[in-house]
Amino acid sequence: MFIGLDIGTSSVKAILLDENQNLVGSASEPLTVQRPHPSWSEQDPDSWWTACEAAMDRLAAEVPVAMAAVKGIGLSGHMHGATLLGADDRPLRPCILWNDGRSAKQCAELEVSEPKFLSLGGNRVMPGFTAPKLQWVRENEPDVFAKTAKVLLPKEYVRLKLTGEHAGDMSDSAGTLWLDVAKRDWSEELLAATGLTRDHMPRLVEGSESSGQLRAELCQRWGMTSAPVVAGGGxxxxxxxxxxxxxxxxxxxxxxxxxxxxxxxxxxxxxxxxxxxxxxxxxxxxxxxxxxxxxxxxxxxxxxxxxxxxxxxxxxxxxxxxxxxxxxxxxxxxxxxxxxxxxxxxxxxxxxxxxxxxxxxxxxxxxxxxxxxxxxxxxxxxxxxxxxxxxxxxxxxxxxxxxxxxxxxxxxxxxxxxxxxxxxxxxxxxxxxxxxxxxxxxxxxxxxxxxxxxxxxxxxxxxxxxxxxxxxxxxxxxxxxxx
Missing domain, CATH: 3.30.420.40 (ATPase, nucleotide binding domain)
Structure with a gap:
């Protein structure tokens, strides 16, 4: 049995498949978006986890025998969201989402100050991406920026809750603009352009590789007989x-x-x-x-x-x-x-x-x-x-x-x-x-x-x-x- 967890902008969806990829069960939980100012779009990171818990709890209640046999969990999620964590792994502010437009000024400046965003990063610097969002925080919320120990994408925050691991996959990480996309590795130069280092980033795995195992207390909560692996996802x-x-x-x-x-x-x-x-x-x-x-x-x-x-x-x-x-x-x-x-x-x-x-x-x-x-x-x-x-x-x-x-x-x-x-x-x-x-x-x-x-x-x-x-x-x- 295998689970797919999709952290969307409007909902979290969980599906359970058997060995032949037939659908055994599914559950979803709604999410809301906050727009405190024009062009802003934010979500509370903990709302993703609360929704994941509720969806998984429902699967465990509805198909307990199938849940007991789960061997692997995969993650997907909306890209580019800037989830800033302190040294205690707690969010320092709401996540700035993919459709947030506040960092247009920072985008123009970053393209000029570091042209390698266009070559190594392989993309225009757009307000939707993660790097200019961090530059906006650096300039407008310096206290938050100074306390930032890790920058995770939305599904990576859910992964942290599932496994205790700071890890990210290649496809999602490429959407930060800090990845050397051809080499499939973080670029110190691109990170430095926004005042960050490799230490602020999760370790990288391929989407089809294991990033860790489900924590023991969650295995017990959801009735799993052994700890399933959690894939890098996408x-x-x-x-x-x-x-x-x-x-x-x-x-x-x-x-x-x-x-x-x-x-x-x-x-x-x-x-x-x-x-x-x-x-x-x-x-x-x-x-x-x-x-x-x-x-x-x-x-x-x-x-x-x-x-x-x-x-x-x-x-x-x-x-x-x-x-x-x-x-x-x-x-x-x-x-x-x-x-x-x-x-x-x-x-x-x-x-x-x-x-x-x-x-x-x-x-x-x-x-x-x-x-x-x-x-x-x-x-x-x-x-x-x-x-x-x-x-x-x-x-x-x-x-x-x-x-x-x-x-x-x-x-x-x-x-x-x-x-x-x-x-x-x-x-x-x-x-x-x-x-x-x-x-x-x-x-x-x-x-x-x-x-x-x-x-x-x-x-x-x-x-x-x-x-x-x-x-x-x-x-x-x-x-x-x-x-």
């Missing part, structure tokens, strides 16, 4: 890739979650910093990946649904199939954008609204706008030498067939849709836990059964190519106007 997107079998070079997935991701596995470190492509280590050894990331995918649809007083699923179901691109254009920049603009200040908007515009038109425009942003990601990956021909769809938005048809036709890719089931980060985490327990990745990261494959629609290709061309003119026009 950042949420790398773990999702493990869940859908995207672990071999060229395999890819598109995620329509709160944020949107176009993820491609590589056999080498392949950065494209000019277009804000993310180039990170994968959660499996000797493998890397590239990501184009947009900050508001289903977030855009959920915003529209809330604004209209409707359910998001009702909006997409009511749209039906589409015969062309929307006449109204939507820019999905509710909280700024990463790929390709690296612009924390840009905001969303519609263009082309008229007296005839209704709920269906706005919904169509939002689906198109997110697809156009993913096309931007595709273009950025192409500049880095990566060609994508087929993707697996994951995330809540993948339940919308019309959305996947738009994406397939615009990106000119085949979109594979898994059969019913959760093939997200929690499954990937459980698979990594299985690999760590068995001491091998052989046969673990296969692709799940597919329900259908969505082909590009020839009747939509030209219309969407033309609409994308018009849509691309909006961002530079708005920036020139001072937005």
């Amino acid at each position: 950042g949420d997107n790398a773990a999702s890739a493990c869940g859908v079998g995207a672990t071999t070079p060229g395999s890819a997935f598109v995620s329509l979650g709160t944020s949107g991701v176009l993820f491609v596995t590589n056999d080498r470190f392949s950065p494209n910093v000019e277009s804000a492509v993310h180039a990170f280590c994968h959660a499996v050894p000797d493998t890397w990946h590239q990501m184009g990331v947009i900050l508001s995918a289903t977030d855009s649809l959920n915003w529209l649904a809330q604004t209209l007083g409707r359910k998001a699923s009702d909006l997409t179901d009511g749209l039906g199939s589409v015969g062309s691109a929307s006449d109204v254009l939507f820019m999905p920049y509710l909280g700024g954008e990463r790929t390709p603009h690296n612009d924390v200040a840009i905001r969303a908007g519609f263009y082309g609204i008229s007296h005839e515009t209704d709920d269906k038109t706005l919904t169509h425009a939002v689906l198109d706008g997110v697809a156009f942003a993913l096309k931007d990601c595709m273009e950025a990956l192409a500049v880095a030498g990566t060609k994508v021909e087929r993707v697996t769809a994951v995330g809540g938005g993948s339940r919308s067939t019309v959305w996947l048809e738009i994406i397939a036709s615009l990106l000119d890719v085949v979109v594979d849709v898994p059969a019913d089931g959760d093939f997200g980060a929690s499954l990937g985490a459980a698979r990594l836990g299985q690999a760590a327990a068995q001491g091998s990745t052989d046969g673990i990261f296969g692709a799940p059964p597919m329900r259908t494959s969505i082909q590009p629609r020839s009747d939509l290709k030209q219309a969407y190519a033309d609409a994308y061309g018009r849509w691309r003119t909006l961002y530079p026009a708005l920036k020139q106007a001072g937005f």
Whole structure:
């Protein structure tokens, strides 16, 4: 038996799999985000652990025989969160999350003062990453910075609670901007740029390796007959890739979650910093990946649904199939954008609204706008030498067939849709836990059964190519106007 623990932004999810990766049990607990100031986004680290305890307690109560046989636990989590611990391993302040934008000033300064963030780190210095967050703390909360003994990512704080170990995996650690991504090791130069040393960092393990064992008191609490190993695990997107079998070079997935991701596995470190492509280590050894990331995918649809007083699923179901691109254009920049603009200040908007515009038109425009942003990601990956021909769809938005048809036709890719089931980060985490327990990745990261494959629609290709061309003119026009 193997457990996958996914520390998400909105919830913690635990799943329990048997030796054949069949689902035996699952539990989830909600989390909340605090926004004390504009552009701030924070969480209490202890809320992750409280949610993990509750989810694991429920599994132990519902499937005690299966829990007794657990051999491995894998972790996944939202990336980049700055969790600052004192010498007593207690949090010194709330965690600064991945979608926090307060450190834009520090980002610009760090790129100038240490150009190796772009080469060794392989990524633009963005407010979402961990390094500029620490620089913000260094400048604005010097007392907290001085007391900081360890800087952990969210899932690594949960690991500390599970095992007592300060450890991190390669994929998640690459998102700090302190990692020499090609060498898969901390960079003293990049750490020094933000006033830190290797001593502030956890030790590194591969995602499929053991990072320690579950503490004895937790084994007793959850009824486990022997202490399971806790795998290195992965950042949420790398773990999702493990869940859908995207672990071999060229395999890819598109995620329509709160944020949107176009993820491609590589056999080498392949950065494209000019277009804000993310180039990170994968959660499996000797493998890397590239990501184009947009900050508001289903977030855009959920915003529209809330604004209209409707359910998001009702909006997409009511749209039906589409015969062309929307006449109204939507820019999905509710909280700024990463790929390709690296612009924390840009905001969303519609263009082309008229007296005839209704709920269906706005919904169509939002689906198109997110697809156009993913096309931007595709273009950025192409500049880095990566060609994508087929993707697996994951995330809540993948339940919308019309959305996947738009994406397939615009990106000119085949979109594979898994059969019913959760093939997200929690499954990937459980698979990594299985690999760590068995001491091998052989046969673990296969692709799940597919329900259908969505082909590009020839009747939509030209219309969407033309609409994308018009849509691309909006961002530079708005920036020139001072937005």
